[in-house]
Amino acid sequence: MPPTEPATKPIENYTLQAWEEIYSDTPPPVRDKVAKVVKAAAAVIADDFYQALFLDDTARTYLEHDKVNERLHSSMQHWLEQLFAVNCKDSFLAMSARQIQVGAVHARIKLPPYLMGVGVRFIRSSIRKHLQEASLTAEDFLIAQLYVSELLNLSDGLMMAAYVRDVQNNARSDEAYRSVAMRHDVSLERERSRASLSEWMTNFLFRTRLSGDTFKLDKLADSEFGIWFKHKAMVLFEDIYDTKIIMEVIEQIDDVLVPQFKAESLDPAEINLLLEELKSKLNFISYLLSDLFERLSSLNQGRDAITGLYSRQHLGAVLAREQQQHINSGHSFGVILVKIDNFEFAATDEESRSSLIRQLSTLIVEVARVGDHVFRYGNTEFLLLAVETHKKSTEEIASTLRVRILAQPFLLRANTPIQLTASIGISQFDGHPDYMTLLRGAENAVVKSAVAGGNQITRAWKTNS
Structure with missing residues (x-):
């Protein structure tokens, strides 16, 4: 040729x-x-x-x-x-x-x-x-x-x-997904990261100072902050060397410092020294994160006109990344597809539709954890990618979404309240190398929920598995 x-x-x-x-x-x-x-x-x-x-x-x-x-x-x-x-x-x-x-x-x-x-x-x-x-x-x-x-x-x-x-x-x-991620609300991500890091430190201090139950000390990598860092920060700050430094500091805290707190017969002076070292490392993480967010803020160009969520076109990039991370870590993750029932009858004009979509996206983001990803999947569909979950916890998140949507008074123009319900389909990553099988499973499940009358959850896996 x-x-x-x-x-x-x-x-x-x-x-x-x-x-x-x-x-x-x-x-x-x-x-x-x-x-x-x-x-x-x-x-x-x-x-x-x-x-x-x-x-x-x-x-x-x-x-x-x-x-x-x-x-x-x-x-x-x-x-x-x-x-x-x-x-x-x-x-x-x-x-x-x-x-x-x-x-x-x-x-x-x-x-x-x-x-x-x-x-x-x-x-x-x-x-x-x-x-x-x-x-x-x-x-x-x-x-x-x-x-x-x-x-x-x-x-x-x-x-x-x-x-x-x-x-x-x-x-x-x-690259397009990372570009959208950088245009996401940087201040929100910054505050969520600060809050989750502070929460871990507070719980840690409570266990070491007040309860004395040091054998139940959680690793920083497994905390809300750790999950956020692995699944969100590593995307936002990809290829920036400081992320590797933060990951190394997290590993030092989990593998070196935390085990020392679990040693028997530690006197107060030894505990104070360990806490000072821990505080120093956490302050170093906070300093590096602040610098990373400052750099990111300079690239921030606003949010999506309606929801501010990631669009479906970036889902493949996220799924491929999460799939590889979960294979490496041995964890699983869930896909929760939410379709609003009878949406075309609930909102008859563009302004009402946009308002309801914004309210729905806000509710779903509130239910999502700091490390989870939320996408607008279609006109009336949202997808929540729940990281580091097993089947039971994926079902629990989906159940929370269904109940919250059912209980929420959504407002139309003139603050007229209406009630909405959702058909939900869930699938769970089981090691299959093609992430499209995961999406097809959730799509087929959500169709079954809708056909059965809506306001329910259908699993993509067999219930006896």
Whole structure:
């Protein structure tokens, strides 16, 4: 393919001509033989493929999820059979669309590119071994190998082109999300961080000074402040070296200072010395945070006209970031999708709709914890991403939202109060590498809640899990 062809031309058109050349250059008996051999060996090739990938530590993290393993195994068999059964333009274009879709998924789950190359080489080698066992002449065997290599390279090229395109789009989305985050209400984030840090210190002093129950001292990293810092500050202040320093100070407090408070037979003088050191480190954190917020304030350009919430277009960047953080920490997180019931009947004019949306967003932000993320998901939908939660706590947050919305007197023009209800769908991160499964689960659940009459919560997971 000439590299000078227009970049805007659909990628399928680039590869169609290449496939037609490969197809016409390969004798029909050889094509038919390859298709039969691959179809007969597809299950074995898929077995060997995933067993080999499981030996790679990086690949294993993408395959350990049961649903992924089961689904990919059958998909691999189907893909192999279909790739070598293509015999017309329409079937090739359908196959091309499938390769582009697979490449997009690889980009979304951040699959390392080298694993795609490893996979193609393994499949090529495996098919060659099965062809050696087929009744082919030496000449036909060489032609068959070339045919297999050309088709696999063509398929890999389609997937890689889609992968690169979507990685670039995701990178732009990441930067756009950070830009919106920086335009968020900086003063609110500053006050919430100060309050949560002060609350941790107050509780710590109470345990050490008054109750004497030092064995129940909480780590700073697990406090409201710690969760805020990991899930909000690391986005707001991304790539600023001071965030790494703050993280190191938090680790020093949790791993060095807190254990010393739990030692038996500490006299008052020793406790005072430890408290002075703790106070010094907390003051240092406060100083660095103040400086970070001052820098951020200079970039603050206001809020969204209606809610000030993050928009749906930034959700992918946040989910990908949170997914990786929770995989690394071993925690889970929940997605709570809230859809207002019969909103079109509650508000008949634009001013009333905007007013209700603002009141709803305020209520949801009040329910959210300092480390959680809240998005406007659609015209009448909001999404709350609850960090570091398990299923029960996700349900509790969703229940609080449902009850608060039901009990809240929402005001229309002239302060006319009305009552609203919400259909809520919840899903829980279970290690699946593609965050879209999490969103689809919440979307399907919220639809079930609405169809059942609204004002209820539906789980995306089975209740007996």
